[in-house]
Amino acid sequence: MAVYSLYIISKSGSLLYQKDFNVVNSPISKHNTNDYLVIASTLHGVHAIASKLTPKEAMGNYERSRLPSNSNRYGLQCIRTDRFNICVYQSTTGLKIILITSKDLSDLSVLQLQSKLYEYYTDFVLKNPFYRLEMPIRLKLFDDKVQSVVTSHNV
Amino acid sequence: MSRQLKQIGDDIWKSKAEKVNSELFTLTYGSVVAQLCKDFNYDYDEVNKELFNMGLNIGVRLIDEFLQKTQLSRCANLRDTAEVVSKIGFKIFLNITPTVAHWTADYKSFGLILAENPLADFVELPDDGKANKELWYSNILCGVLKGCFEMVQLDCDVSFVEDTLRGDETTEIRVKLIKVLKDEIPAGEE
Numbered sequence: 156m157a158v159y160s161l162y163i164i165s166k167s168g169s170l171l172y173q174k175d176f177n178v179v180n181s182p183i184s185k186h187n188t189n190d191y192l193v194i195a196s197t198l199h200g201v202h203a204i205a206s207k208l209t210p211k212e213a214m215g216n217y218e219r220s221r222l223p224s225n226s227n228r229y230g231l232q233c234i235r236t237d238r239f240n241i242c243v244y245q246s247t248t249g250l251k252i253i254l255i256t257s258k259d260l261s262d263l264s265v266l267q268l269q270s271k272l273y274e275y276y277t278d279f280v281l282k283n284p285f286y287r288l289e290m291p292i293r294l295k296l297f298d299d300k301v302q303s304v305v306t307s308h309n310v
Numbered sequence: 311m312s313r314q315l316k317q318i319g320d321d322i323w324k325s326k327a328e329k330v331n332s333e334l335f336t337l338t339y340g341s342v343v344a345q346l347c348k349d350f351n352y353d354y355d356e357v358n359k360e361l362f363n364m365g366l367n368i369g370v371r372l373i374d375e376f377l378q379k380t381q382l383s384r385c386a387n388l389r390d391t392a393e394v395v396s397k398i399g400f401k402i403f404l405n406i407t408p409t410v411a412h413w414t415a416d417y418k419s420f421g422l423i424l425a426e427n428p429l430a431d432f433v434e435l436p437d438d439g440k441a442n443k444e445l446w447y448s449n450i451l452c453g454v455l456k457g458c459f460e461m462v463q464l465d466c467d468v469s470f471v472e473d474t475l476r477g478d479e480t481t482e483i484r485v486k487l488i489k490v491l492k493d494e495i496p497a498g499e500e
Contacts, residue, residue: 227499247382249496281371281375
């Protein structure tokens with residue numbers, strides 16, 4: 156089980172944080188900063204488009220969307236490919252936490268991890284008095300926390 | 311609903327909320343206000359504004375922690391919002407539960423009556439003839455509420471209307487919903 160990449164995207168769609176994790180045989184190749192921005196804004200846009208396309212009746216089909224903390228009911232929930240999954244979590248304030256994971260990581264553990272990452276965001280990013288909202292996150296403490304919680308999933 | 315919320319608030323207060331010595335908190339806030347009064351040369355309007363802005367900056371950050379800790383989703387109407395603010399919001403951050411009261415007939419505006427106010431223990435306003443009429447000592451709370459509401463797309467006016475420090479009967483914060491900013495609700499929600 157492995158988590159390959161993490162993207163945190165703000166309400167307005169700008170990329171706040173991106174990290175690729177060191178995993179043996181990761182299907183995710185390295186990109187440059189510009190590519191990450193493109194991936195982030197594409198996901199943000201596709202999510203918004205998907206939310207318009209999803210029929211109301213289909214809303215409850217996906218287990219994760221029923222969890223109250225995940226405000227992502229109609230938008231893009233998950234892209235499943237042959238080699239990895241992309242899972243989107245959105246808070247009521249519009250913050251997106253997107254994980255690219257291996258196929259064998261269960262929906263529940265992905266959600267728990269996203270929830271934990273959200274907690275770290277509220278603690279180590281928002282409570283830092285010098286962090287300005289909507290700005291890229293370059294904070295050592297947050298970085299370390301993210302690294303350690305994700306590493307614990309990468310076995 | 312109401313009892314359920316109270317239970318949630320109590321649980322989070324017990325298990326997840328970080329605690330701090332209340333006197334340290336009260337004294338810190340007191341020294342901030344006193345310093346602001348000095349800095350603005352006892353122009354209490356300016357002090358109110360500054361406290362409000364400080365609160366606003368706290369509120370826009372605090373809301374995420376609130377949502378994360380409570381795992382709540384968007385409220386269906388302002389009545390739910392009022393209950394959540396009083397029974398969970400105030401509970402987990404200040405350990406008080408203001409009474410929701412004085413609804414207007416159209417349910418667009420309500421009052422939060424603070425029976426106790428941890429910010430104002432030990433406080434007596436300066437006896438300069440105007441602090442009693444102009445200073446809203448705990449105005450930071452209004453800013454915090456405003457900031458939190460703003461981040462969940464509720465455009466509200468929040469202000470004090472009464473404060474026991476001024477010699478009023480009660481301490482009341484008035485919240486008035488101007489508009490739900492529907493266009494700004496993040497995509498993918500109901």
